[in-house]
Amino acid sequence: xxxxxxxxxxxxxxxxxxxxxxxxxxxxxxxxxxxxxxxxxxxxxxxxxxxxxxxxxxxxxxxxxxxxxxxxxxxxxxxxxxxxxxxxxxxxxxxxxxxxxxxxxxxxxxxxxxxxxxxxxxxxxxxxxxxxxxxxxxxxxxxxxxxxxxxxxxxxxxxxxxxxxxxxxxxxxxxxxxxxxxxxxxxxxxxxxxxxxxxxxxxxxxxxxxxxxxxxxxxxxxxxxxxxxxxxxxxxxxxxxxxxxxxxxxxxxxxxxxxxxxxxxxxxxxxxxxxxxxxxxxxxxxxxxxxxxxxxxxxxxxxxxxxxxxxxxxxxxxxxxxxxxxxxxxxxxxxxxxx
Amino acid sequence: xxxxxxxxxxxxxxxxxxxxxxxxxxxxxxxxxxxxxxxxxxxxxxxxxxxxxxxxxxxxxxxxxxxxxxxxxxxxxxxxxxxxxxxxxxxxxxxxxxxxxxxxxxxxxxxxxxxxxxxxxxxxxxxxxxxxxxxxxxxxxxxxxxxxxxxxxxxxxxxxxxxxxxxxxxxxxxxxxxxxxxxxxxxxxxxxxxxxxxxxxxxxxxxxxxxxxxxxxxxxxxxxxxxxxxxxxxxxxxxxxxxxxxxxxxxxxxxxxxxxxxxxxxxxxxxxxxxxxxxxxxxxxxxxxxxxxxxxxxxxxxxxxxxxxxxxxxxxxxxxxxxxxxxxxxxxxxxxxxx
Numbered sequence: 102x103x104x105x106x107x108x109x110x111x112x113x114x115x116x117x118x119x120x121x122x123x124x125x126x127x128x129x130x131x132x133x134x135x136x137x138x139x140x141x142x143x144x145x146x147x148x149x150x151x152x153x154x155x156x157x158x159x160x161x162x163x164x165x166x167x168x169x170x171x172x173x174x175x176x177x178x179x180x181x182x183x184x185x186x187x188x189x190x191x192x193x194x195x196x197x198x199x200x201x202x203x204x205x206x207x208x209x210x211x212x213x214x215x216x217x218x219x220x221x222x223x224x225x226x227x228x229x230x231x232x233x234x235x236x237x238x239x240x241x242x243x244x245x246x247x248x249x250x251x252x253x254x255x256x257x258x259x260x261x262x263x264x265x266x267x268x269x270x271x272x273x274x275x276x277x278x279x280x281x282x283x284x285x286x287x288x289x290x291x292x293x294x295x296x297x298x299x300x301x302x303x304x305x306x307x308x309x310x311x312x313x314x315x316x317x318x319x320x321x322x323x324x325x326x327x328x329x330x331x332x333x334x335x336x337x338x339x340x341x342x343x344x345x346x347x348x349x350x351x352x353x354x355x356x357x358x359x360x361x362x363x364x365x366x367x368x369x370x371x372x373x374x375x376x377x378x379x380x381x382x383x384x385x386x387x388x389x390x391x392x393x394x395x396x397x398x399x400x401x402x403x404x405x406x407x408x409x410x411x412x413x414x415x416x417x418x419x420x421x422x423x424x425x426x427x428x429x430x431x432x433x434x435x436x437x438x439x440x
Numbered sequence: 441x442x443x444x445x446x447x448x449x450x451x452x453x454x455x456x457x458x459x460x461x462x463x464x465x466x467x468x469x470x471x472x473x474x475x476x477x478x479x480x481x482x483x484x485x486x487x488x489x490x491x492x493x494x495x496x497x498x499x500x501x502x503x504x505x506x507x508x509x510x511x512x513x514x515x516x517x518x519x520x521x522x523x524x525x526x527x528x529x530x531x532x533x534x535x536x537x538x539x540x541x542x543x544x545x546x547x548x549x550x551x552x553x554x555x556x557x558x559x560x561x562x563x564x565x566x567x568x569x570x571x572x573x574x575x576x577x578x579x580x581x582x583x584x585x586x587x588x589x590x591x592x593x594x595x596x597x598x599x600x601x602x603x604x605x606x607x608x609x610x611x612x613x614x615x616x617x618x619x620x621x622x623x624x625x626x627x628x629x630x631x632x633x634x635x636x637x638x639x640x641x642x643x644x645x646x647x648x649x650x651x652x653x654x655x656x657x658x659x660x661x662x663x664x665x666x667x668x669x670x671x672x673x674x675x676x677x678x679x680x681x682x683x684x685x686x687x688x689x690x691x692x693x694x695x696x697x698x699x700x701x702x703x704x705x706x707x708x709x710x711x712x713x714x715x716x717x718x719x720x721x722x723x724x725x726x727x728x729x730x731x732x733x734x735x736x737x738x739x740x741x742x743x744x745x746x747x748x749x750x751x752x753x754x755x756x757x758x759x760x761x762x763x764x765x766x767x768x769x770x771x772x773x774x775x776x777x778x779x
Contacts, residue, residue, distance in 0.1 A: 189670060190694060195719060198694040258721070331528060355529060355537040361716060368712035373704050377725045380534060382597070383711065386719030 102153050104146035108422040111150075116211055116219035121167035122185075124223030126177060130239045131213045131438040132156040132412070133424050134181070134247055135273055136364055141425050154214030154438075155181040155205040156246040158230070158239070168223045176234050177227040179213070179220060180390035181205070181247040186225030194392035196225075213246075214421055216440050228394050232402060240409025240437055241401045244278065248435065249408040250390035251362050252278030252339070253397065256286050258384045259335035259360035263287035268324050268352045269309070271339035272300035274411040274435040275362060277307055279337040281408055284308025285400065288335075292327055294320050294348065300434060303410060317344060321351025332357060338385070343367045353381055360385035412437040441492050443485035447761040450489075455550055455558035460506035461524075463562030465516060469578045470552045470777040471495040471751070472763050473520070473586055474612055475703055480764050493553030493777075494520040494544040495585040497569070497578070507562045515573050516566040518552070518559060519729035520544070520586040525564030533731035541565075552585075553760055555779050567733050571741060579748025579776055580740045583617065584733050587774065588747040590701050591617030591678070592736065593727035595625050598674035598699035602626035607663050607691045608648070610678035611639035613750040613774040614701060616646055618676040620747055623647025624739065627674075631666055633659050633687065639773060642749060656683060660690025671696060677724070682706045692720055699724035751776040 102108050116125055131154050140151070158178035161171055171177060184191050184202035191199050201222055206212035211219050220226055230242065244250075252275055261267055267283045269276050272295025283291050284307065293309040295301040301312045313323045325332050332354035338345055341363025349359045350371065362385050372383065400406045415437040416424045424436035441447050455464055470493050479490070497517035500510055510516065523530050523541035530538050540561055545551035550558050559565055569581065583589075591614055600606055606627045608618045611634025622630050623646065632648040634640040640651045652662045664671050671693035677684055680702025688698045689710065701724050711722070739745045754776040755763045763775035 189668075193695060195695040198718065258719075329528075356532060356534040365712050365716055368710065369708040370711040371707065372709040372711060372722065373707035377700065377704055379537065380597075380725030380728070382721065382723040384721040384723070386716045389719070 102140055102144060103150045105140070105142055105144050108141070108153065108425050109150070110418050110421060116217050118163055118165045119219065120221060121165040122222050122224065123165040124161060124168050124171060124220045124227065125163040126157070126159040126179070126218050126220055126227070127162045128157045128159040128213065128216055128218060128440050129234050130158050130243050131440065132243055133214070133421070133428055133436045133438070135275060137425070138429050139364060141429055152206045152212030152215065154212040156243060156248070157213030157218060158242055158246065159218070160234070162217065164223065170224060171227055171229060176230045176232065178230060178242060178246055178394070179227055180250070180394060183220060183222045183226040184391055185222045186391060191225065194389055196389040196391040197387045214438060216418070226391065238402070240412045241407050242409070243437065244408040244411065245390070245394050245397060245401065247388070247390060248274050248411065249278045249282065249397065250393045251275050251388040252280070252337070253282040253393055254388035255279045255337035255339060255360045255362040255385055256282040259337055259358045261286045261288050261335055264289050265335055266290040266328055266333040267335045267337060268292045268294060268333040269337045269339060270294045270345045270349055270352070271363065272297055272304060273339060276339035277304050277411055278408050279339050280304050280309050281307040281406055283337065285406055290328070290333070292324055292333065294324070297431070317348055318351055321348050324352040328354070334358070335360065337362070339363050341365045343370065346370055350381065355379040355381070358382045358384055362386070362388060411435045415439055441479055441483060442489045444479070444481055444483050447480070447492065447764050448489070449757050449760060455556050457502055457504045458558065459560060460504040461561050461563065462504040463500060463507050463510060463559045463566065464502040465496070465498040465518070465557050465559055465566070466501045467496050467498040467552065467555055467557060467779050468573050469497055469582050470779065471582055472553070472760070472767055472775040472777070474614060476764070477768050478703060480768055491545045491551030491554065493551040495582060495587070496552030496557060497581060497585065498557070499573070501556065503562065509563060510566055510568060515569040515571065517569060517581060517585055517733070518566055519589070519733060522559060522561045522565040523730055524561045525730060530564065533728055535728045535730040536726045553777060555757070565730065577741070579751045580746050582776065583747040583750065584729070584736060584740065586727070586729060587613050587750065588617040588621065588736065589729035589732045590614050590727040591676070592621040592732055594618045594676040594678060594699045594701040594724055595621040597723045598676055598697045600625045600627050600674055603628050604674055605629040605667055605672040606674045606676060607631040607633060607672040608676045608678060609633045609684045609688055609691070610702065611636055611643060612678060615678035616643050616750055617747050618678050619643045619648045620646040620745055622676065624745055629667070629672070631663055631672065633663070636770070656687055657690055660687050663691040667693070673697070674699065676701070678702050680704045682709065685709055689720065694718040694720070697721045697723060701725070701727060750774045754778055
C-alpha cells in the first residue's frame, strides 16, 4: 500500500531466513482485515510503500536452525502478531505484549497478503494444523488467525457464559464472529446491533436471538426493552467509534461489562461519575489470538462452528486491490485471498 | 451544611415513621466520609441547608408495620445507601442501583450525622449486629457502613486474590482500607502509593509490602521497578483525580486491571488505542456495601481485621464542624462521631 486507496501487486525478492528463529511460509490463504481499511482510508502517500496483511496460513517451506516442532511441508497458521510464546507476557496469555513479538508488515517483516512470508519467532508463533489443506475447511481455519479469535476475545473478556445476555455492536466480520463466539460460550440472549440485513441474517444463523437495526440511543433503548428494561450483562463493542461506545453504555446494565475489540477512533471517552455510579466495567483490547487458537481449533476441525462463512468473496493476488475496494465500499463483508 | 465550609449543628424535629417500610435508628456512632469533603469544598450557599452524613450505626427505636426481622433495641448498622435488597439489582449484589433505594441526606431522608435517622427500606437496608454496642468494637464495625467495604469493592472488582500484585493509589482512609482488604484476600505484593508517612505507616501495619512516596509518573516508575519492570496485576485507585488515574495506567501491567472507587473529578479519560493495545481493564465504581457486609462481619467481630484504626479522632455532635475542618486540612485521617 502506497497511500490511501493505493494498493499494488508487485514482485519482490523471495523472503529468506534472517534469524535462526525464522521460518518461511508459502501462503495458501490470506485475507483482508477490517483493520487494513484504516490505512486504506487514511494512509499518507509514501515512496516505499508498506507490505500489507496479517492474516494467513500456509505450508512450511524453510526453517531457521532454532525452529522446533515444525518442518517443511507442514500446514501452519499464524496469529496476526508473532510472539515467542515463552516470556512473562506470553505465559499469561498476552502474546500481543510479547517484547520479542511484533506485527506483520512492519520492521522488515513481510505482510501476509503475498506468496510467502518470513515469520519471526516461528516456534512460538505458528500453529501446526493436523489436517491437509482442504479447501472447504480453509476459510474457517483462516478466521483463527484474527477475526474469530477477536470476537472470542471480546466474549471472553466480557465474561460471556451460560445465562449471560449479550449485545454485539457492529455487524462487520468481527461482530458476526463475536455473535458466534458468544453462542459457543453459552450466552442465553445475543442481541446483534447492525445496519445491513444481509449481514444480520448471517448473524441470526450464527446464533443471534434478536436483531436491532436502529442506531445510537434508539438502538440502546431497543436493547433495554429486549432485556426487561435492564440492559444486557455484556456488550461486545466491535466497531470502535465514539457513537458505538456511547450506544454500548446505553445498552449495558448497571454492573455490566463493555468489551471493546475495535480500533478506537477516539483518544478520550466518558468514564466519569456516571460510569462509577453504574459500576460499569470497560475491558477488551487487542486479541492475543495465539492464546486461544489451540482451544478453538477442534470445534473448527470437527465442524461445530463455521466462522469461515464471513468470507463472501475470494480473489487471487491480482484481485487484492479490488478486494480492498469491495470491503471499503461495503460490497463485501470479508475477502479471502487464494494466491 | 449550608455551603462550602459551613457546617452547623441544629435542632430539628425528631424523625418519625412515614412509610411502613421505615425504621427509626438512634445513632450510636457516625462518621465523616472523604466524599463529604466534596460539598465541604464546593457546595454553593443554600438557604435550607442539607442534612449530612451517610455512615452510622445505632439502636433500633421504632419500626414501620412492614419491617421484618428487626426490633426495638437491636444494634444495627446501615450501608451508606438504602435499598430494598430484593429487586433485580439487589439480587445481583448491586444495591447501589436499587430503584427503591437512595442516599442519606437527600429526598427527605435524614443524614447520619445526627441523633437519629429515619431509614427507608429498613428490612433490606439494616444489618442486625449480634453483639452489644462495645465501644472498642464500634470503630471497626463503623467502617463496614462504607470505607472498608469500599476498599474491599476495589479489591474484589480488581480480582485481587492469592498471588496477585496490587498497587493502592492513595493513602486516605479508603486507600488504607483497600490495603487491608487486599491483604485479607491474599494478595502477594501490596504497594501503597501515598504522600504522608504517618498514613503509610498504618498502611504497612494493614499489610502493605512496599511504600512509594513519589507522585505521578515517578511513582508509577517505582511500582514497575518493584514488579520486575512489568507493573502490577491490579491497581486500586482510591483518589479520583486525573493525575492518579494516569499514575494507575503507568503502574498497571499489560492485561491488568484498574479499579476506581474514588469520586472522579473528571468526565473524560484516556481510553484510546494505548488502553486497547495493552488490554487494560477499567472497573470498580460505587460500592454496594450491603452486598459485602455479611461476609466481612465475622472477621471484624472476631478481631481478625481492625479497619477501625483509620479513625484517629472522635468528636461529639458539637465537634462535627471541627471534624470537617480537620479532615479537609489533613490534620485528621477520619473522624468518628459519638453523639
